[in-house]
Amino acid sequence: MMEDLVPLSDTEFNILTRMLFDRFGIHLGDQKRVLLSGRLSKRVRETGCGNFSEYIDYLRTDPSGREQTELINRITTNHSFFFREGEHFAYLKDNVFSRIEEAVSKRSPPAVRIWSAGCATGEEVYTIAMLMRSHFGNRIDGLDIGLLATDISVAALSQANEGIYQESKLKELPGEWKRQWFTKAGPDQFRISDEIRGMVLFKKLNLMETPYPMKGSFDVIFCRNVMIYFNAQSREHVVNAMHKCLKPGGVFFVGHSESLNRETCPFEYVKPAIYKKGEGDRGIKP
Incomplete structure (x- = not known):
């Protein structure tokens, strides 16, 4: 919800988008401000940071690089399904x-x-x-x-x-393939x-x-x-x-x-x- 978003200033937005571009080639224009705030606000709180400036400092000073990995996991969208296009x-x-x-x-x-x-x-x-x-x-x-x-x-x-995978991801597969190479793994899930x-x-x-x-x-x-x-x-x-x-x-x-x-x-x-x-x-x- 909008009230759960951590405020993101112009300076903080510019620093984060520059970091994403320099390190990963990901380009986020100003129209992606709400998306960035929405995907990272929960992570800011999880790390114990009080705002985005503290989170940026945390990113910069993390010697393990694990937070960079967490950042990219939160930002990228991994939407796909079998037999797409x-x-x-x-x-x-x-x-x-x-x-x-x-x-x-x-x-x-x-x-x-x-x-x-x-x-x-x-x-x-x-x-x-x-x-x-x-x-x-x-x-x-x-x-x-x-x-x-x-x-x-x-x-x-x-x-x-x-x-x-969720069964919805298999909707484009030939039925024979589903029977041959997938087994039930839970409610609406297949392995x-x-x-x-x-x-x-x-x-x-x-x-x-x-x-x-x-x-x-x-x-x-x-x-x-x-x-x-x-x-x-x-x-x-x-x-x-x-x-x-x-x-x-x-x-x-x-x-x-x-x-x-x-x-x-x-x-x-x-x-x-x-x-x-x-x-x-x-x-x-x-």
Whole structure:
């Protein structure tokens, strides 16, 4: 309720938003003042601080960095569900899996690396894992597949690792998938199977801290509904960093509410929210 909000002055708002931008690339304009106050007021009280100025001092002097983690957990929104934006998964199956099939038929199965960046609570990457299991069947055991999922929120990653979801999150899933890879975990709750969960490696990662520490490059990167938090400069920084992480010919997915600047974007446009790295492209375009 509004009366429960801790007052947030202009100076305090500017300090907090600058901190969020400098450390995490998150851009919050003045219209987000109520959102910021609403999401942090309870935390201010939990830490024993009397106001936002004291909380800012607490953030700055916390040597463990745990409060920074708590800050980002409170600020970011991790709304997702299984099979969200299904046309992306159809494209993945028709255009990426088909290339894998072709290589398998020639008895030269490739290593396949897919990265879910800003994975939230795991619905996206688990959808990819189930799609691969469904498409390749038992043949998947003969493939070298790596699924990496990263997020800045420790709370979101913890939930993703646990793999328990409200039934409403499963509404877009094929019924067969729900029966095959989920078990009842409580009232209106379902747990994803160890078979699917074991395919994914979850890691904490701040997308603004480049270069990224991954070894090798990826065939596919999903970075959907993440850059809505960024300004144009931060978006360009992240897109260029991810371009370096993709193999030539690799596919880059963004959210439908996100568009990349055609003038500066290093990727080739395929269709709305789908881009690719040129086959002969091994670096950032000048």
